[in-house]
Amino acid sequence: MSQCEGLQDIYAHAAVRGFGRALRIALRQQKDFSSLVDLDGAERPEDFAEALKRFLRRFDALARRRRLRRPTQQMLEEIAELVDSYGVKVVRAAIISHALVAVGRPETEEEVSEEVVEEEGNGNAN
Amino acid sequence: MQFAITKTGLDVFDTARAWGLAAVASARAQSDVRIRDRGWSFTIDVQNAHTAVVGPSPLLALIDATDENWSFIFITSSQEERKNKISDVEKCIKSLTNTSLPQITEKISESVFTSRGKTLPGGLDPGGFKGVRQQTRARYDEGQLRVNADHWALACLGMVLCATYQRIGSGSVPRTIALLPVPLDVTVAQWAEIRELTRWPRATPGTSVSEPRLSRQVAGSAAAAQAAVQLAERVRKRAVAQGSLVDRFSDILFFELFKTGNQQKPAQGNRIRLDRLMAMIQHDATVAEGVFEWLDYCFRRGSAKGAQDLALAAADFVFRWDVDSYDRLVRLFVRYLVTEEIRLAKRPSEEVIGEVLRYVSV
Numbered sequence: 167m168s169q170c171e172g173l174q175d176i177y178a179h180a181a182v183r184g185f186g187r188a189l190r191i192a193l194r195q196q197k198d199f200s201s202l203v204d205l206d207g208a209e210r211p212e213d214f215a216e217a218l219k220r221f222l223r224r225f226d227a228l229a230r231r232r233r234l235r236r237p238t239q240q241m242l243e244e245i246a247e248l249v250d251s252y253g254v255k256v257v258r259a260a261i262i263s264h265a266l267v268a269v270g271r272p273e274t275e276e277e278v279s280e281e282v283v284e285e286e287g288n289g290n291a292n
Numbered sequence: 293m294q295f296a297i298t299k300t301g302l303d304v305f306d307t308a309r310a311w312g313l314a315a316v317a318s319a320r321a322q323s324d325v326r327i328r329d330r331g332w333s334f335t336i337d338v339q340n341a342h343t344a345v346v347g348p349s350p351l352l353a354l355i356d357a358t359d360e361n362w363s364f365i366f367i368t369s370s371q372e373e374r375k376n377k378i379s380d381v382e383k384c385i386k387s388l389t390n391t392s393l394p395q396i397t398e399k400i401s402e403s404v405f406t407s408r409g410k411t412l413p414g415g416l417d418p419g420g421f422k423g424v425r426q427q428t429r430a431r432y433d434e435g436q437l438r439v440n441a442d443h444w445a446l447a448c449l450g451m452v453l454c455a456t457y458q459r460i461g462s463g464s465v466p467r468t469i470a471l472l473p474v475p476l477d478v479t480v481a482q483w484a485e486i487r488e489l490t491r492w493p494r495a496t497p498g499t500s501v502s503e504p505r506l507s508r509q510v511a512g513s514a515a516a517a518q519a520a521v522q523l524a525e526r527v528r529k530r531a532v533a534q535g536s537l538v539d540r541f542s543d544i545l546f547f548e549l550f551k552t553g554n555q556q557k558p559a560q561g562n563r564i565r566l567d568r569l570m571a572m573i574q575h576d577a578t579v580a581e582g583v584f585e586w587l588d589y590c591f592r593r594g595s596a597k598g599a600q601d602l603a604l605a606a607a608d609f610v611f612r613w614d615v616d617s618y619d620r621l622v623r624l625f626v627r628y629l630v631t632e633e634i635r636l637a638k639r640p641s642e643e644v645i646g647e648v649l650r651y652v653s654v
Contacts, residue, residue: 173615174649193630202630206623256654259619263649266626268639 176252176260181244184237185218186264191234192225193265200224205258214254215246293393295336300404303563304417304545305439305447307474310334311490312450313400315354315483316388320396322482327475329542334475338393354449354483355382360494364457364468365448367415367549367556377448380410384445399442410444412437415470416451418547418558453483454490458506460515460548462597467550467559469512471519474563476542476570489526489539492519504588507595509603516546516564517607518591524569525584528577537574541566568613568651575650582644589638590625602628618652 176182192198201224204217222237229236248257295313299306310327314336318325323340357378366374388396412420420437439447454472461467473490480486493505504522509515523541531537547561572580587606594603605624609617628634640648 172650173618173652173654174646177646177649193626197630199630202623202626252654255615255619259615259622260649262619262622262626263645264642266622266629266639267642267645268636269642 173256173260176248176256177263179244179248179260181237181241182248182257182260183264184241185245186261188225188229188234188237189221189261189265190267190269192221192228195232196224196228198224205262208254208258211246211249211254214249214258218242218245293338293397295338295397295400296330297334297336297400298404299333302412302417302419303474304451304470304472304547305412305419306334307472307545308416308447308450308455309443310336310450310475311454311472311486312446312448313396314480315449315453315486316385316396316446317393318480318483318486319354320389320393324479324481325483326477326479328477329475354453355385356452357382359452361452361455361457364470364549365415365451365455366413367468368413377413380441381445381448384441385449388442388445400446402440402442404440404443405438406440407438409438409440412439412444412447414556414558415549416447418549418561421558424558453487456490456492456506456519458492458494458508458515460509460512462508462510465550467512467548469515469546469548471516472545473523473541474543474545476540478539478541489530490523492522507592507603509591509595509607510600511604511607512546512548512560513562513564513611514591514594514600514603514607516544516562517610518588518603519546520544520564520566520569520610521584521587521591524566524573525581525588527570528573528580528584531573532577537570537577540570564611569610572647572651576647579643579647582641583647586638586640586644586648590621593628593634593638599628599633613651614653618648 189201192201198221201217201221204220205214208214208217225236228234245257295317297306297310297313314325314327317336317338321338321340323338326337328335328337362374362378366377369377388399391399414421418424422436451472456471458469458471459466460469471492478489480489504525506515506518506522509518523544527537527539527541530539543563543565545563548559549556550559569584572583587610590606591603593599594601594606602624605617605621609621611617625634629636629639
């Protein structure tokens with residue numbers, strides 16, 4: 167795991183970025199409110215891991231249908247390590263931060279065009 | 293030439309006196325005035341003090357008897373009493389006009405608290421209200437807080453020029469919040485600039501829509517936090533124009549007033565620190581613009597009925613800058629995005645959020 171100093175470093179972490187991007191797409195495309203509620207309610211690392219697992223399960227259907235890149239097993243492990251080091255609140259805040267930002271031009275469906283990539287070669291965290 | 297305003301512990305009174313003296317000195321000397329917070333005092337440096345002209349000057353234009361701030365400063369007085377008090381302020385300021393700058397130094401070095409002085413109005417500083425300075429127990433016989441007439445006039449002038457009184461809340465009990473920026477190191481070329489820099493325009497039909505103004509918030513803390521963000525944006529614009537961050541504010545002081553049966557009473561009061569917002573401008577003024585725009589949007593959106601939790605979360609964050617408050621704000625913001633109560637165009641950029649996170653304490 168890389169050395170993180172502040173919330174900004176955690177925000178820039180590749181695993182957080184990967185999960186944040188997936189959450190952003192899920193919220194936009196699927197209105198995945200359930201995952202947001204799950205993440206909101208997670209207080210302990212075990213609850214958070216469970217919430218992420220459920221999110222990935224829901225996201226998997228969308229990713230298969232729209233051929234989106236999914237967070238990898240390695241990313242999930244790195245998230246777990248970050249949670250152990252910094253706690254649930256910090257990692258959750260960093261992931262959700264990615265979910266609220268605008269990538270590229272606003273008002274467009276930029277996520278779909280940007281995120282649609284070939285599924286081959288990408289791992290599945292589930 | 294340097295003037296010093298020694299702090300008394302009444303924060304609003306002290307800051308208002310500093311602004312008042314800066315305005316008088318600026319109008320007298322017709323030159324740049326630098327106001328600095330030295331911890332135990334505020335110092336006011338006047339350049340070209342030797343060129344100061346005694347006699348009629350733009351100073352009298354400083355006192356606008358029609359300014360609605362007077363009615364809030366003397367909120368506990370009747371209309372007739374208020375008129376007399378404004379006239380007293382005018383007399384004191386006029387007397388300061390007719391004295392030389394060194395004599396002004398002598399005048400303001402006199403003791404601030406005096407039994408024969410003027411009563412400190414509660415609308416100027418909540419410390420002026422009875423029952424706030426000490427325990428009154430069953431007997432309500434606390435005396436009035438009296439201050440030297442010159443200091444009183446300078447404080448009234450500073451408050452009229454630099455404070456903003458804003459209606460808040462939506463209940464049946466009318467509440468007013470008073471906001472006063474505290475200078476850390478501010479240089480102004482003329483007294484009118486002080487007013488432009490520190491006051492917020494009132495939301496009236498004549499006010500331009502593009503002019504940033506405070507939304508009507510439910511909580512005083514949200515109004516103060518929005519004021520902090522908007523003040524930071526003003527400072528940022530000045531920094532961009534000047535090429536570097538020259539002017540700095542340390543805090544915004546605020547206190548609430550509410551009407552009981554037939555009297556005004558003070559409610560909560562506090563200060564909101566601006567150090568992180570100033571540091572953002574210093575670090576990258578361009579990205580800071582995006583940050584201020586996003587936070588201001590949270591306050592504007594949060595002033596609408598049903599979305600007040602967003603404004604409260606944003607206020608909490610601007611006060612604390614910690615993970616808990618940040619976590620709460622982003623979760624609410626995302627929730628509003630998902631329910632389409634916030635348009636996608638209002639999302640901050642990755643760069644903006646990255647900059648915000650730089651200042652969040654973990």
